[in-house]
Amino acid sequence: MNYSLNHLKELESESIFVLREVAAQFEHPVLLFSGGKDSIVMYYLARKAFWPAKVPFPLLHVDTGHNFPETIEFRDKLVNDTGARLIIAHVQDAIDKGLAFEEKGVNASRNMLQIPTLLNAIEENKFDAAMGGGRRDEEKARAKERFFSHRDEFSQWDPKNQRPELWNVFNGRKNIGEHFRVFPISNWTEMDIWQYILHENIPLPSLYFSHQRNVFERDGSILAENDFLTLKENENAELKTIRFRTIGDMTCTGAVFSEADSLEKIIEEVATTRTTERGGRSDDKRSEAAMEDRKKEGYF
Amino acid sequence: MSKESKGYLDMDLLRFTTAGSVDDGKSTLIGRMLYDSKSIFEDQMEAVERASAKAGDNEVNLALLTDGLRAEREQGITIDVAYRYFATPKRKFIIADTPGHIQYTRNMVTGASTANLAIILVDARNGVVEQTKRHSFIASLLGIPHVVYCINKMDLVDYSEEAYNKVRDEIEAFGSKLQINDVHFIPVSALKGDNIVHKSENMDWYQGATLMYTLENVHISSDNNFVDCRFPVQYVVRPLTEAHHDYRGYAGRVAGGVFKEGDEVSLLPSGFKTSIKSIDTMDGKIEKAYPPMSVCLTLNDDLDLSRGDMIVKENNQPDALQDLDVMVCWMNEKPLVPNGKYAIKHTSRDARCMVKNVLYKVDINTLHRIEGDTNIGMNDIGKISIRTTKPLFVDRYSRNRISGSLILINEATNETVAAGMIV
Ligand SMILES: Nc1nc2c(ncn2[C@@H]2O[C@H](COP(=O)(O)OP(=O)(O)O)[C@@H](O)[C@H]2O)c(=O)[nH]1
Numbered sequence: 033m034n035y036s037l038n039h040l041k042e043l044e045s046e047s048i049f050v051l052r053e054v055a056a057q058f059e060h061p062v063l064l065f066s067g068g069k070d071s072i073v074m075y076y077l078a079r080k081a082f083w084p085a086k087v088p089f090p091l092l093h094v095d096t097g098h099n100f101p102e103t104i105e106f107r108d109k110l111v112n113d114t115g116a117r118l119i120i121a122h123v124q125d126a127i128d129k130g131l132a133f134e135e136k137g138v139n140a141s142r143n144m145l146q147i148p149t150l151l152n153a154i155e156e157n158k159f160d161a162a163m164g165g166g167r168r169d170e171e172k173a174r175a176k177e178r179f180f181s182h183r184d185e186f187s188q189w190d191p192k193n194q195r196p197e198l199w200n201v202f203n204g205r206k207n208i209g210e211h212f213r214v215f216p217i218s219n220w221t222e223m224d225i226w227q228y229i230l231h232e233n234i235p236l237p238s239l240y241f242s243h244q245r246n247v248f249e250r251d252g253s254i255l256a257e258n259d260f261l262t263l264k265e266n267e268n269a270e271l272k273t274i275r276f277r278t279i280g281d282m283t284c285t286g287a288v289f290s291e292a293d294s295l296e297k298i299i300e301e302v303a304t305t306r307t308t309e310r311g312g313r314s315d316d317k318r319s320e321a322a323m324e325d326r327k328k329e330g331y332f
Numbered sequence: 333m334s335k336e337s338k339g340y341l342d343m344d345l346l347r348f349t350t351a352g353s354v355d356d357g358k359s360t361l362i363g364r365m366l367y368d369s370k371s372i373f374e375d376q377m378e379a380v381e382r383a384s385a386k387a388g389d390n391e392v393n394l395a396l397l398t399d400g401l402r403a404e405r406e407q408g409i410t411i412d413v414a415y416r417y418f419a420t421p422k423r424k425f426i427i428a429d430t431p432g433h434i435q436y437t438r439n440m441v442t443g444a445s446t447a448n449l450a451i452i453l454v455d456a457r458n459g460v461v462e463q464t465k466r467h468s469f470i471a472s473l474l475g476i477p478h479v480v481y482c483i484n485k486m487d488l489v490d491y492s493e494e495a496y497n498k499v500r501d502e503i504e505a506f507g508s509k510l511q512i513n514d515v516h517f518i519p520v521s522a523l524k525g526d527n528i529v530h531k532s533e534n535m536d537w538y539q540g541a542t543l544m545y546t547l548e549n550v551h552i553s554s555d556n557n558f559v560d561c562r563f564p565v566q567y568v569v570r571p572l573t574e575a576h577h578d579y580r581g582y583a584g585r586v587a588g589g590v591f592k593e594g595d596e597v598s599l600l601p602s603g604f605k606t607s608i609k610s611i612d613t614m615d616g617k618i619e620k621a622y623p624p625m626s627v628c629l630t631l632n633d634d635l636d637l638s639r640g641d642m643i644v645k646e647n648n649q650p651d652a653l654q655d656l657d658v659m660v661c662w663m664n665e666k667p668l669v670p671n672g673k674y675a676i677k678h679t680s681r682d683a684r685c686m687v688k689n690v691l692y693k694v695d696i697n698t699l700h701r702i703e704g705d706t707n708i709g710m711n712d713i714g715k716i717s718i719r720t721t722k723p724l725f726v727d728r729y730s731r732n733r734i735s736g737s738l739i740l741i742n743e744a745t746n747e748t749v750a751a752g753m754i755v
Contacts (some may be wrong), residue, residue, distance in 0.1 A: 035553065035558050035590065035622045035623075036344060036400070036553040036555070037344070037345075037624070037625065038340075038342065038343055038344055038345075039340075039343045039344055039345040039419075039423070039424040040340075040341070041625075042344070042624060043345070045585060045624050045626040046624070046626075047626050048585075048626040049566070049585045052566050052567040052583050052584075052626070053566065055567055056566060056680070058641055063385060072684055079614060080614040080615075081626070082567075082572075082583070082584070082616075083569075083612070083613070083614035083628070084569070084571050084575070084576045084579060084612070085570060085571035085573075085576070085579075085580075086571070086573075086574075116348075153372050168415045169416075169417045175414040175415055175416060175704045176413065176414045176415075190617075195747055195748045196439075196441075196442045196663045196748050196751070197442060197748075197752045198441070198442055198445040198737070198739055198748070199445045199446060199733065199734065199737045199751075200446070200585070200734070201677050201678075201679075201737065201738070201739045203677060203739060203741055203746070203748045205675070205741060206746055207745035207746065218415070219415070219417075219426055221419070223419065224424070231539060233342070249361045271337055278569045287557045310702065327423045
């Protein structure tokens with residue numbers, strides 16, 4: 033008798049375990065939903081974890097106002113189809129309240145502004161656990177992240193003072209005012225995510241598939257022409273066949289030239305590609321330790 | 333769809349940990365595995381090239397691929413557990429990379445707790461050192477089923493068979509005191525790549541497998557316990573919808589044994605008997621559930637069962653104990669307080685406990701017991717006895733790593749202070 037699971041089933045089982053643990057240990061958990069493939073898979077796993085009941089926590093979208101319209105369309109359809117409860121935290125509101133300040137200059141992005149917006153939403157809704165779709169393979173600083181990551185009352189992450197995490201026994205105890213970030217898909221790689229999406233037939237925003245779009249190059253990233261970016265004099269937008277490997281803000285999400293218009297082709301592309309998916313994100317390039325700095329401040 | 337792109341459905345998952353003293357070549361070895369298995373991306377490679385140049389290195393330092401946080405880069409050391417990923421067409425691998433410093437026993441224990449396999453590095457020139465014994469002891473204590481000793485830096489001992497045999501004999505001599513089921517020895521050079529992914533041309537005398545082949549082929553499907561049925565209830569699923577009005581499901585991850593639809597089961601702590609009505613998943617009903625599957629069970633009788641309870645078989649039950657002997661690895665700056673009270677987590681069950689006795693401390697270099705030493709501080713390992721506020725449903729750790737393990741928590745700071753293995 034061979035009782036074995038393949039790697040996707042084992043990862044699925046681990047993530048479902050973590051999601052259930054969150055529902056059991058916390059009073060007001062929330063699932064951070066960006067509309068990207070990782071949060072889509074995380075939400076899909078949450079549906080599996082509690083089936084046939086509904087997912088017992090809401091989704092929170094931190095909306096910069098600079099999303100691709102395709103992302104919002106996809107989000108609203110998914111919420112509608114699955115009966116999810118969606119909370120939207122607008123970066124614009126945080127700016128209006130004086131909690132966040134718009135960046136200036138050609139490379140201005142609202143990426144950093146998501147931090148105060150998120151923290152404010154956590155406080156206002158008294159969320160005690162925020163689940164994110166972060167994966168440890170994405171970036172060096174994430175490689176040390178726990179499944180259950182404790183944040184102090186200032187929402188700070190202290191990489192030197194993390195609780196040891198043993199076996200699958202998760203310690204979610206905390207004092208009032210503190211909260212946890214939880215990363216149910218910590219152990220998945222980009223490839224695992226794609227294989228799983230293919231195997232389970234999970235719908236995705238069209239942005240991930242090859243399409244035609246006006247794009248231009250800036251600091252080594254291929255950016256979509258859009259209302260939130262002003263072209264510099266030497267920059268020219270041209271119609272190209274591209275797709276996105278990650279989905280974030282229109283201001284900083286880099287595209288790749290690609291003909292991959294199906295999941296099978298994307299997997300083939302991911303298998304042969306020679307740069308990490310974050311390689312296209314200009315926010316990470318600012319410095320090598322950029323992600324680590326943002327994490328300490330409470331980035332997802 | 334092509335056959336090739338479906339191949340991933342046959343892959344399984346191996347979790348391993350790496351240990352070695354400082355400078356034995358652990359980072360180089362991991363860097364080499366990632367590099368030779370083509371798991372490194374161009375931008376990662378460029379970042380490492382930049383960092384190497386900044387540090388004034390002439391060659392690209394593969395070890396930098398695995399160095400993490402800024403503080404560590406500044407100090408030039410690894411200080412915590414970091415997880416890395418790579419895959420070959422056969423397997424996906426998760427590496428829990430832990431440092432070898434004396435003060436970091438806690439990190440290796442953390443990394444070892446989820447590992448199927450441990451790689452322990454030994455410098456061929458130095459042979460067995462204290463760290464080798466310590467790492468082997470932790471691997472054995474944490475019940476890692478497979479251990480691979482990599483005798484590294486063979487290039488510095490002229491790839492000599494005698495040098496390798498000498499180290500191997502030393503390891504076997506003290507290893508006989510340990511309980512590790514499956515032990516492998518491989519002579520390697522992490523720096524030059526001998527026997528890591530590619531078979532060495534410098535060591536004809538070695539007939540065994542390369543490290544990568546060993547990792548890809550070691551038999552892991554029987555590492556779980558498929559005999560003793562243990563299902564800790566994690567969460568009660570109650571949809572309360574029209575379609576599922578009376579549905580009451582018990583969600584959890586199988587910790588041992590094989591559960592089938594129709595099986596007679598006993599519930600703990602109540603002792604009630606019933607049978608399994610269905611094993612549900614969103615993909616439909618399934619016939620069998622076994623470790624490490626996450627499923628939802630429904631039962632044929634409507635009985636009161638909640639988180640922290642356990643579903644088992646009547647003729648094979650765990651011990652329901654309030655007095656337990658536990659091997660602990662201490663993980664906090666504040667030492668264990670004799671007679672102190674701690675919160676305890678065991679599977680999905682929460683309780684409190686009092687430390688009644690420190691039975692002995694282990695000298696992790698000699699593996700000797702130090703009787704009468706009740707001082708259990710950071711990175712110490714010792715045997716204690718505790719009394720809990722309510723019964724825990726336990727197995728011996730050597731029999732089941734899930735129902736045999738627990739953690740202790742400081743109730744004031746909420747920090748996890750110890751890893752415990754039930755003996
Ligand atoms: N000659 C030789 N040097 C090695 C080998 N493996 C590692 N080294 C060197 O040993 C030093 C320490 O290696 P490193 O990987 O940083 O060790 P760690 O502290 O265990 O991570 C570095 O200078 C490496 O280049 C090997 O197989 N042969």
